[in-house]
Amino acid sequence: MGIVLLVISLVADGFLPDFQAVIKSEYKPRPLEMFEHINKWVVILCWCYSLATGQLLTTYQFAVKYPAFLKDIIVLSILTSIGQVFVYRMIKQFKQHIVPFVITTRKIFTVVISIIFYNHPTTTMQILSIFIVFGSASYEYLSEIYGDKKHEDHKAIKVLDTEERVEMTETEDSMRK
Amino acid sequence: MFPAPHWYRWYLRLLLDRRISYRKNVTLKLFRLKQPYDIKNEVEYVLFDNPVSMIWAQSLFAWILGFIVNTFFYKEHTKMPVSNLIACAIVVIVSTHTYILAIYITNFPIVMMVKSCNIISVVFVGIFCSRVRDKGLQLGRTKMIVAIFITIGIMMYNFGGDVKHQ
Numbered sequence: 362m363g364i365v366l367l368v369i370s371l372v373a374d375g376f377l378p379d380f381q382a383v384i385k386s387e388y389k390p391r392p393l394e395m396f397e398h399i400n401k402w403v404v405i406l407c408w409c410y411s412l413a414t415g416q417l418l419t420t421y422q423f424a425v426k427y428p429a430f431l432k433d434i435i436v437l438s439i440l441t442s443i444g445q446v447f448v449y450r451m452i453k454q455f456k457q458h459i460v461p462f463v464i465t466t467r468k469i470f471t472v473v474i475s476i477i478f479y480n481h482p483t484t485t486m487q488i489l490s491i492f493i494v495f496g497s498a499s500y501e502y503l504s505e506i507y508g509d510k511k512h513e514d515h516k517a518i519k520v521l522d523t524e525e526r527v528e529m530t531e532t533e534d535s536m537r538k
Numbered sequence: 539m540f541p542a543p544h545w546y547r548w549y550l551r552l553l554l555d556r557r558i559s560y561r562k563n564v565t566l567k568l569f570r571l572k573q574p575y576d577i578k579n580e581v582e583y584v585l586f587d588n589p590v591s592m593i594w595a596q597s598l599f600a601w602i603l604g605f606i607v608n609t610f611f612y613k614e615h616t617k618m619p620v621s622n623l624i625a626c627a628i629v630v631i632v633s634t635h636t637y638i639l640a641i642y643i644t645n646f647p648i649v650m651m652v653k654s655c656n657i658i659s660v661v662f663v664g665i666f667c668s669r670v671r672d673k674g675l676q677l678g679r680t681k682m683i684v685a686i687f688i689t690i691g692i693m694m695y696n697f698g699g700d701v702k703h704q
Contacts, residue, residue: 363644375659397604
């Protein structure tokens with residue numbers, strides 16, 4: 362059952378950046394606009410579900426009875442929102458697959474720092490796996506950076522070509538006149 | 539204690555019964571929600587069993603924050619189709635809800651490991667099922683190899699053995 366839930370979660374995770382990329386490429390919103398509107402619809406849909414199942418009232422009662430829960434959820438909300446602001450900025454600036462790459466790299470960094478600071482015992486295989494992840498992620502970042510540069514250069518050359526062609530046709534026209 | 543729909547209570551009972559054996563794996567602050575809330579001087583333990591409320595509570599704060607910034611700091615607003623936004627919202631809800639329920643059922647390291655491998659699903663969807671028309675945003679097939687390497691790396695780390703237990 363747990364594995365099924367995780368698979369569903371993974372599939373949903375796979376589609377989310379693609380949907381966001383569609384919105385980004387077709388409507389070009391600011392990162393915080395997409396952040397606001399998606400969260401708005403999440404809240405609306407969750408409220409509809411909670412109202413239908415009666416969970417809204419039970420949550421309110423729970424929060425009143427156990428104030429520690431309220432503190433936890435507020436702290437969690439603030440931290441999640443701050444994190445999301447950066448995620449949406451990344452979505453705006455890079456391709457859709459960069460966000461999970463960054464998140465994975467961040468997790469591996471945390472693991473490495475934890476190993477170094479707390480002197481956790483690690484096997485050779487685990488060290489090798491860290492190198493594999495870092496190597497793959499570094500390759501991806503570099504290929505994205507240089508790929509984008511090449512793409513921009515290619516675009517610039519194309520623009521120059523079209524400008525030159527316009528100039529040529531203009532001079533030809535003037536010669537004919 | 540609090541009334542919830544019959545089917546939902548039954549489902550959560552199923553999940554929470556299994557949760558007890560994994561209590562030792564609760565580590566992060568977030569998963570304090572998974573631990574029982576107790577009242578001092580009373581022997582009463584209550585679990586918060588509404589994952590959807592956790593989703594909307596987080597998103598509500600983000601919505602308010604986004605609304606304030608967009609209303610007071612920007613004059614121009616981009617119109618986006620509601621259908622696309624609802625599609626994104628549904629995917630966010632499904633992803634988060636299943637993630638929270640999975641934490642209830644399985645143990646935290648397994649969930650984190652599988653969630654760390656989400657790069658493979660993102661790249662897979664980006665290559666084979668993408669709806670993005672912009673060629674600059676389309677993913678090449680070589681990304682799949684990188685994603686597979688990262689996934690293998692994460693799996694190797696998790697199943698690579700624990701020195702303490704050797």
